[in-house]
Amino acid sequence: MIPATLSPSREAPLLRQHLRAALFIPELRSRRKSSALEEMVEAVASAGVTRHPEALLDAVRRREAMGSTGLGKGVAVPHARSTVVTERAVLVARSTKGVDFSAPDGLPAHLCFLIVAPPLDRDPLYLTLLAEIVRSVRLAKTRQRLLDAPDFAAVQRHLVEAAHAPE
């Protein structure tokens, strides 16, 4: 489940640096987790983050098999580090109907954040990024704003504001 409290980052807004319009899917076509992951990886590849989407998809699915990344409250954060990823990236995807990520509360994910990164040794920013995303969606009002946002710019604004808001 999404933790109730997480310390706000005092660093530069890492999440903002990683949000790109090319890495935003306003509405996922897929409702099954497997094909939704495929759709997200395909978008990551189209944005130039990897030239080998099949290998990246394998890595994402392997991580998923180790324990679902569905956090509950309609949020999933699949993530993986792979040799074939050229740079750390975050893809934001929405699903009105929801995707079943086997979350602990049983609710489908309406907001998905795919984080991919190269396998740099002890990459602390990878975990920081994970924490910023989890923190940014902890409030129901933020999640609703993200689902209602008309475009990527609005999604970006809501995410960054929420990630750096005081507790």
Add this chain to the structure above:
Amino acid sequence: MPLNDTVPEPLDVLVQLQDVDTLLRELRDPEMVSQEEKLGFAVTSLASLERTRDRLASQVEGRLLQTYERMSRRFHRVIVPVEGRVCTGCRISLPTSAGRRNSEGATYELCENCGRILYRG
């Protein structure tokens, strides 16, 4: 879905093997697992991942696997992409050695400076 442009044989299996090793390293790291769990992510048994690792390792040609296993004692990233003419493991401009030939005739290259296995990313 057009999942094409795959890493050429025999390095595709090795890339998968390294990705599995990366994940195993993360999930065996108590600090990393603790932080993931604190964020709300569940982590289950590693047994199936270890079986996947064994299966992938069995698919890699013997000499290439030996090189990988030997180098992985020095580096976490043994197989790295080449950017331009630069090894992304040690950031040294190549020339590389002439491609080595495995038993099936496919080639791979080693960085002359650090010895990592190179693939054209």
